[in-house]
Amino acid sequence: MHGGFERKAVGRRATAAAWGSLLLAMTATACGAGTGDGPADRPREPTAAETALLDRAQEELVRRCMKKLGFRYWPAPPSEPDELKDFPLVVDDMAWARRHGYGGDLQQRAEKERRNDPNVAYVQGFSAARQQAYSVARTGDGSRSLEVTAPNGQDVGQDSTGCIAEAEGTLYGDFRAWFRVSVITDNLPDHSVDVRRDARFRRAVEEWSACMAKQGHPYKSPSHLQKELAKLTGGRSRDEAHRTEVLLATAEASCARSTPLAATVRSLTRNHDRAVREKYGSDIDAKRRMQLAALTRAREITGN
Template identity: 25%
Template sequence: MALPARLLAATCLLSAAALTLGGCAGAETAADGAGKEPALGSVEKLSSTESLAFPIAAYEITPDQQYQAKRAQNRLIEQCMKRFGFAYSLPAPVPPGADDSRSRVFGLASAEDAARFGYARPRRATDPAPATRQSPAPLSRTGQTVLNGVDPVAEAEAKAKGRAAAPTGEPMSQAEAEEAPGSGIIVDHKEVPVGGCGRESALKLYAPKPGSVDILYVFNLGAQAESRALEDSRVRKVTTKWSQCMARSGFTTSGPDTVQSDLGLEQGELSGPEAVTAAKADVACKARVNYIGIRYAVQSAYEKSLVEEHAETLALFRQQTQDRLRLAAQLNG
């Protein structure tokens, strides 16, 4: 099964910031209880997702902004490593292609793509050429210590004994890091930042001050809306109708989000004859039961409610995003 578009959109941020910063405070953005199902009003009949406007989208970070942030974080890592005497250069991130993150937000929707490619994602003329994965030059043991804030040998020994080698209770903002006790690791007569240059770069870019909004805050709100929408009685009902329609075409599947795994389609079979036949039935059934129209109406209702509930934090997140992009522009030259 393909990852949801919302999860794909966050992948760059996860690798650039969240894994470096540790825990995600954004998981506490709203109460767990879904409460009463929101009213929908009239539901539009839809057969495409590409032009849909979601309430939370106004606060999401675009692929180009993610790209600029990643470039800037690379520069911060390189600057930090240079302070300790290492000429460390990171490969440039791959520029984003055309943003089609909405094209399959509710699964396959294009009848043309279904007939030509099945469930495989077609390459577009605007997509960047496949990049050869590049790795930075290997670092010495000391260089790895500076980058990660922990001696790699000590880390391996600690893991073998089931212990953590990295310090706990790390500061969650750059301002706090500058006031907190250091790592105690001295290289080239200077103390290595807690968490190394990797963590320092993330704090400087994503959490310069205490109270910085979690970089995944908006993603978590969107994921929460999506989760609530999937449990909504109206979505469950239309999903059942879609499954019944698929069954009449000879395919047993519980829903569009699991259709590929339900049908046992492996990665190399996504554009094969069976996949094409199933994909064409999938899209036709979505149109027949107005699956996209109902999913969009329900999810938008939950998103609208969360946007209203968290308007103050979202406004702060938007301002901090602009501050981050200004810093990125300075670093990227």
């Protein structure tokens, strides 16, 4: 998605992350894989439904762990497939655009879930000492922190104690290995800037812009539309803003598909993904193998 919102879907996992940040502030304490082309024996990418199953299983394991330590925990619902859609360069999915425009409705839903998260209200009722104990139970006491250097050069750390680490270790079989491949694959290089600089992309954008102008939308590029969207939706009711988003997003997608833009983006992205695959393919494959192997455990944990 894009516009006044990032060109990236806002899912319920973002709600959990926001709550985690709030909890850390309260207690004053303290990763999309490139696909690329490859041999048939490489592990497949889990489906959206399988990813949701794994998320549910992990949250259930966290709940059980917290219960053993004397705390209640409400598992966060997994993201829906539409919330996982990502359009970093141009929206080209007509069905998605008709439903969500640029995803403002999804962002509003995530914000509502963040505000109404029962975990937040639960922890706010604690004393400072109890809040600290809750944080330690959930995220660890800091005694055994792991650190992995992400592809962007940043060091990412996570405590290997606490219910989150325990849940990930139980589900995926090896917390340390899972944490390492997750940090790497969740922070793979973003080549969208390189794509935008490519002459083939710029030529395709010119054709897209001409298509949009014929429909009464005078935008030079999808990023130009993105910059203007906040002005077009600002001050409007939720329904009016959504209708504006849908109108523009469906026009954007229609022009992306009727001009070379959508195909050009896919082609250029595949080229860059191959380079990513060459460098990080073993980590991508390792994560997928761990995810696929965890599906049986996830079904047992959730009863699905």
